[in-house]
Amino acid sequence: MNVTRRQTLAIGLGAAAAAALPFGAMAATEDDIAAFTGGAEVGEGGITLTAPEIAENGNTVPIEVNAPGATAIVVLAAGNPNPGVVTFNFGPLAASQSASTRIRLAGTQDVIAIAKMADGSFVQASQSVKVTIGGCGG
Amino acid sequence: MISRRDFLQVAMATSALYGASGFGNWSRLAAQQVLSQDQLLEFDTLGNVTLIHITDIHAQLMPVYFREPQINLGVGGAKGFVPHITGADYRKLYGIADGSPLDYALTYDDFTALARTYGRMGGMDRIATVVNAIRAERPDALLLDGGDTWQGSLTALETNGGDMVRAMNALGVEAMTSHWEFTLGIDRVTEIVENELNFPFLGANIFDNEWDEPAYEPYQMFERGGTKIAVIGQAFPYMPIANPGWMFPGLSFGVRQERMAEVVQEVRDAGAEVVVLLSHNGFDVDRKLAGEIDGIDVILTGHTHDALPEPVLVGKTHLIATGSHGKFLARVDLDVRDGEVKELRHKLIPIFSDVIAPDPEMTALVKTERAPYADRLGEVIGQTESLLYRRGNFNGTWDDLICNALLEEREADIALSPGFRWGASVLPGQDITREDIFNATAMSYPAAYRTEFTGEFLHVVLEDVADNLFNPDPYYQQGGDMVRVGGMGYQIDISQPQGSRITDMTILKTGEKIDPAKTYVVAGWASVNEATEGPPIWDVVENYIRRNGTVSVEPNTSVKVTGA
Numbered sequence: 001m002n003v004t005r006r007q008t009l010a011i012g013l014g015a016a017a018a019a020a021l022p023f024g025a026m027a028a029t030e031d032d033i034a035a036f037t038g039g040a041e042v043g044e045g046g047i048t049l050t051a052p053e054i055a056e057n058g059n060t061v062p063i064e065v066n067a068p069g070a071t072a073i074v075v076l077a078a079g080n081p082n083p084g085v086v087t088f089n090f091g092p093l094a095a096s097q098s099a100s101t102r103i104r105l106a107g108t109q110d111v112i113a114i115a116k117m118a119d120g121s122f123v124q125a126s127q128s129v130k131v132t133i134g135g136c137g138g
Numbered sequence: 139m140i141s142r143r144d145f146l147q148v149a150m151a152t153s154a155l156y157g158a159s160g161f162g163n164w165s166r167l168a169a170q171q172v173l174s175q176d177q178l179l180e181f182d183t184l185g186n187v188t189l190i191h192i193t194d195i196h197a198q199l200m201p202v203y204f205r206e207p208q209i210n211l212g213v214g215g216a217k218g219f220v221p222h223i224t225g226a227d228y229r230k231l232y233g234i235a236d237g238s239p240l241d242y243a244l245t246y247d248d249f250t251a252l253a254r255t256y257g258r259m260g261g262m263d264r265i266a267t268v269v270n271a272i273r274a275e276r277p278d279a280l281l282l283d284g285g286d287t288w289q290g291s292l293t294a295l296e297t298n299g300g301d302m303v304r305a306m307n308a309l310g311v312e313a314m315t316s317h318w319e320f321t322l323g324i325d326r327v328t329e330i331v332e333n334e335l336n337f338p339f340l341g342a343n344i345f346d347n348e349w350d351e352p353a354y355e356p357y358q359m360f361e362r363g364g365t366k367i368a369v370i371g372q373a374f375p376y377m378p379i380a381n382p383g384w385m386f387p388g389l390s391f392g393v394r395q396e397r398m399a400e401v402v403q404e405v406r407d408a409g410a411e412v413v414v415l416l417s418h419n420g421f422d423v424d425r426k427l428a429g430e431i432d433g434i435d436v437i438l439t440g441h442t443h444d445a446l447p448e449p450v451l452v453g454k455t456h457l458i459a460t461g462s463h464g465k466f467l468a469r470v471d472l473d474v475r476d477g478e479v480k481e482l483r484h485k486l487i488p489i490f491s492d493v494i495a496p497d498p499e500m501t502a503l504v505k506t507e508r509a510p511y512a513d514r515l516g517e518v519i520g521q522t523e524s525l526l527y528r529r530g531n532f533n534g535t536w537d538d539l540i541c542n543a544l545l546e547e548r549e550a551d552i553a554l555s556p557g558f559r560w561g562a563s564v565l566p567g568q569d570i571t572r573e574d575i576f577n578a579t580a581m582s583y584p585a586a587y588r589t590e591f592t593g594e595f596l597h598v599v600l601e602d603v604a605d606n607l608f609n610p611d612p613y614y615q616q617g618g619d620m621v622r623v624g625g626m627g628y629q630i631d632i633s634q635p636q637g638s639r640i641t642d643m644t645i646l647k648t649g650e651k652i653d654p655a656k657t658y659v660v661a662g663w664a665s666v667n668e669a670t671e672g673p674p675i676w677d678v679v680e681n682y683i684r685r686n687g688t689v690s691v692e693p694n695t696s697v698k699v700t701g702a
Contacts, residue, residue: 052392053392053393053611053613054376054379054614056347056383056390056391062350062390130609130616132379132605132616133599133602133603
């Protein structure tokens with residue numbers, strides 16, 4: 001169990017923030033997706049998003065995206081106050097269309113990656129990442 | 139697969155001998171006459187490769203009582219499947235006679251009576267005898283340890299795992315993986331791995347968290363019976379979340395399914411004809427993994443302490459579950475020809491300590507390790523009128539006792555005890571020695587804290603822990619059983635999503651509902667936070683037992699479970 005006063009407060013605040021989020025964050029995520037895709041249909045496949053199932057530290061969660069043939073990949077944290085995390089652009093000389101970074105997650109939420117392919121189509125992948133208080137591991 | 143036949147032979151032999159003689163009427167002597175070492179070891183040797191698996195010993199050098207869980211609920215795809223079947227349903231599934239030795243070893247009913255009949259199980263010297271006997275038949279049998287070996291007793295705590303390292307070296311273990319090992323702290327783990335351990339410490343899923351590079355050897359190749367065997371290690375995936383990450387700050391874990399697929403491919407490319415995953419994932423995670431990745435022949439599972447008398451087959455992958463605390467050892471024979479496993483034969487060997495003769499060399503080693511602590515170990519602190527056990531999803535009498543001690547000794551409204559799965563049982567009428575207390579509490583972050591929680595935060599905590607147990611996707615289940623609660627009751631609907639499972643949190647003493655805005659004094663132990671303050675939990679429990687002399691634990695009905 002996590003029990004220091006400091007973390008108690010942090011978690012309490014996080015929970016309160018998360019509780020207040022859904023409507024606004026969902027709308028913001030949809031806006032960000034629309035801004036990237038211009039409202040085009042988004043397919044599946046051709047993109048992989050690698051993220052931990054459970055974050056070891058919500059403040060720095062390693063993620064990796066890979067979409068062969070993409071010209072750009074946007075990463076969104078759907079439950080963060082500002083869902084937009086990063087956009088990677090790949091020039092014609094890029095050896096591979098993959099990138100990794102670390103992101104901060106306010107709480108348990110979906111991480112979404114959308115790739116714009118060379119032909120102008122879009123594909124997406126998403127994964128739920130759990131941010132937990134931890135403890136009690138058998 | 140012929141394991142069922144082997145197993146049924148044992149079950150039928152015992153039921154035939156006991157017949158209608160009824161429960162609890164047999165003397166220990168009768169048990170010894172009926173069960174023989176030869177019978178326990180009997181195995182129709184197969185093929186050209188033998189694996190020996192032992193896991194989750196939790197530093198138990200000596201034979202112990204260990205009651206298996208009554209409540210072990212599965213969710214999602216695991217609902218209604220082993221290992222989430224207990225008691226009579228379990229016995230029916232595997233054809234185990236009521237009151238038989240295997241009833242005692244594998245299920246929970248009538249535990250006290252059966253324990254008095256059949257005696258303690260495990261013990262490193264008995265385990266050594268079984269290993270030696272298997273090696274007499276198959277000299278190059280490969281002995282693998284699934285981890286949770288260096289923690290769980292007073293002597294392991296005092297020697298920083300040294301006693302277990304020496305015992306496992308002497309036993310001739312050839313590779314291991316890990317979980318609680320890391321709670322000794324990264325410096326001690328490094329010291330052991332580099333200087334003391336005679337065999338590789340494997341973990342394909344352990345990465346350096348700065349550069350995201352592998353931190354330990356992912357696998358070891360062995361040549362046995364003219365066959366190339368790859369043993370891949372998988373450490374407990376949720377190490378820095380479930381246990382204190384500050385004790386091994388440079389490491390990152392995780393299931394890392396893609397990484398596992400790559401390693402399996404790598405060992406196949408390197409010529410492995412057999413791929414064995416020595417895993418500390420826990421059974422449900424391994425069951426999912428086996429369905430998602432091709433190319434693993436055998437998963438030797440661990441962490442969740444399940445003992446199954448038959449392999450569970452997922453696609454072409456055999457999952458073996460070998461229990462905990464030294465109660466069992468598994469023998470797996472493989473017929474490997476033309477680069478693939480043609481046949482597998484398995485036996486879960488119960489280590490009845492009154493039946494299997496101790497190996498004198500290991501007896502001597504164990505005695506030497508325990509000698510410096512003999513007085514402390516043996517000191518009688520009190521007596522118990524109740525069976526003390528830990529396993530179960532929601533509570534166990536050991537943790538009820540610990541919570542009672544925390545409530546009284548730390549003057550708290552509510553007590554929390556972590557949902558660990560380790561800890562030996564104590565029978566009613568037995569003395570409680572200091573060793574017994576340490577067997578239920580010995581670990582490296584024992585501070586019994588006293589703090590204040592709001593009702594709202596208590597709810598967040600219970601919801602969080604419940605999701606770690608009852609998330610329908612096993613990859614999102616991070617830890618042990620449910621946190622044990624003293625002084626407070628609640629209802630849980632395990633079928634609900636996180637945030638909606640826990641209701642009706644109530645202070646037991648007054649019947650008053652928990653107020654989200656109100657502040658409560660909470661005592662607990664095993665915080666994963668650095669610099670947690672408080673006396674070690676074993677002192678709290680010892681003081682409580684000493685003060686009471688004889689302890690008894692009332693049946694716990696404070697958690698109401700639905701949705702199972």
